[in-house]
Amino acid sequence: MSSGNTAILNAVEEGKDIHLFVKFSPQEYYYQGVFELVEYTYEDDLDENGNTRKEYKFRLRKADRGADFD
Numbered sequence: 001m002s003s004g005n006t007a008i009l010n011a012v013e014e015g016k017d018i019h020l021f022v023k024f025s026p027q028e029y030y031y032q033g034v035f036e037l038v039e040y041t042y043e044d045d046l047d048e049n050g051n052t053r054k055e056y057k058f059r060l061r062k063a064d065r066g067a068d069f070d
Helices: 003-014
Strands: 018-025 028-046 052-062
Antiparallel strands (some): 028 052
16 A cells, blocks of 8 residues: 555544645646545555556545644
8 A cells, every 4th residue: 555545544533634636647637625535445466567456546535624724
């Protein structure tokens, strides 16, 4: 599991927000807000080289609150 996937799974226990960005091009990202993890699944899938890997799928829900910035 990559560090990014682990960060999503551990966000609640560590008291961290999940900030979601959508990538539209190599230089263009759009901020979607703060989300919380609802559930996740994983399954074996093939990568671009045909190697088997685990593919994690996260179901997120927009949080009721915004991020706290000081």
